[in-house]
Amino acid sequence: MGVYSDQVLPRVIDVLLGRHTDPIRARVTSGLSGEVLEVGFGSGRNVPHLPAGVTRLVAVDPATLGRQMAAGRIAARGLPVDFVGLDGQSLPLGDESVDHVLVTWTLCTIPDVDRALGEMYRVLRPGGSLHFVEHGRSPDAKSARLQDRVSPVWKRAVGGCHLNRPIPDLVTNAGFEIERLESYRDNGPEVFARFYEGVAIRR
Secondary structure (H helix, E strand, O other): OOHHHHHHHHHHHHHHOOHHHHHHHHHHHOOOOEEEEEEOOOOOOOHHHOOOOEEEEEEEOOOOHHHHHOHHHHHHHOOOEEEEEOOOOOOOOOOOOEEEEEEEOOOOOOOOHHHHHHHHHHHEEEEEEEEEEEEOOOOOHHHHHHHHHHHHHHHHHOOOOOOOOOHHHHHHHOOOEEEEEEEEEOOOOHHHHEEEEEEEEOO
């Protein structure tokens, strides 16, 4: 990874997805327990919101700087965090080895998102759940066309982030059954702030 991607971008994202996202993170992490895999750990902003029932967090993220930025949050939470890999497209975990998977504003950046979701499905135990919040393709046709135009430039500036991915379709195409789904515009223009938040189950 380059200096920008590994040293600068994590700090930028930590600010962009900072304290104002805490209420969303609290909702998305609700119901997690046991061994949880987080793909896109970042700077550990989800750690303070993990329920008491979570006994171990397995973390994957390409930017190793995030581990340093997360040290205080990890220490305050007192939860074992095992950093096991850099790439969500190839998870170094056994089949059916975790109770839940957590992704927050991550599916937009993974180059082969179908492969990554397939990996998440593979390592999740039957009956386990994928908890997610992502920005994605707007249901408004005009905004979606604008997302298509903006995304090529946006992803070069923001770590490969795609604004226009159809998040619910990607999740269900990977084999998950969506149990809860909310679509809403967060603070900001529709093209950047169309969020998809929910829980999907591996039956």
